[in-house]
Amino acid sequence: KQEVTQIPAALSVPEGENLVLNCSFTDSAIYNLQWFRQDPGKGLTSLLLIQSSQREQTSGRLNASLDKSSGRSTLYIAASQPGDSATYLCAVGPDTGRRALTFGSGTRLQVQP
Amino acid sequence: KAGVTQTPRYLIKTRGQQVTLSCSPISGHRSVSWYQQTPGQGLQFLFEYFSETQRNKGNFPGRFSGRQFSNSRSEMNVSTLELGDSALYLCASSLIPQGATEAFFGQGTRLTVV
Secondary structure, eight states, X not given: OOOEEEEOSEEEEXXXXXXXXXXXXXXXXXXXXXXXXXXXXXXXXXEXXXXXXXXXXXXXXXXXXXXXXXXEEEEEEOSOOGGGOEEEEEEEEETXXXXXXXXXXXXXXXXXX | OOOOEEEOSEEEEOTTOOEEEEEEOOTTOOEEEEEEEETXXXXXXXXXXXXXXXXXXXXXXXXXXXXXXXXXXXXXXEOSOOGGGOEEEEEEEESSSTTSXXXXXXXXXXXXXX
């Protein structure tokens, strides 16, 4: 059974700092990995999708990497802003492509102005 | 293009009642999945529909059911509500069966059972 862990559970940083969020998964047989952002009481916003054959994806100040063999992914946020404050979730899609996403419990990020 | 639309956004129901939630996927998307999110359990998969057929089901009791219509809109029904059903219910839309492509989520329906 796939298990996804995100460390740290919470993070507080001053504005402008670069930061890294971690995601690890137990079964390396994944199809893809997706990073989401969730604001309090709201739905999930897709940030980046990395296919299993890819090593990284970039979107603006965000860069996500994937190391399937070690079961790890990182989300790098450059020059953090208060508007980045949210919970960040990673989710893995199994390699059969026929099963649901498995989510981590998230990292709650607060960027202090 | 329009995103995933969930209605209603908020619901308050009494124990024992039943409730129906609706999800309209992104135009052209044929897969709709439902998740329950609670502070204690995080995001848990309920079920997935693709082309009007249930493809997968999570570990939830039979009180939780769903269906998908020919226009890909999906409804989720919970009967005999319990206090523990209070949660944010999220639906996700994807072009093809979930897990194989990018998933897009709606804003959720916040269900409170009193």
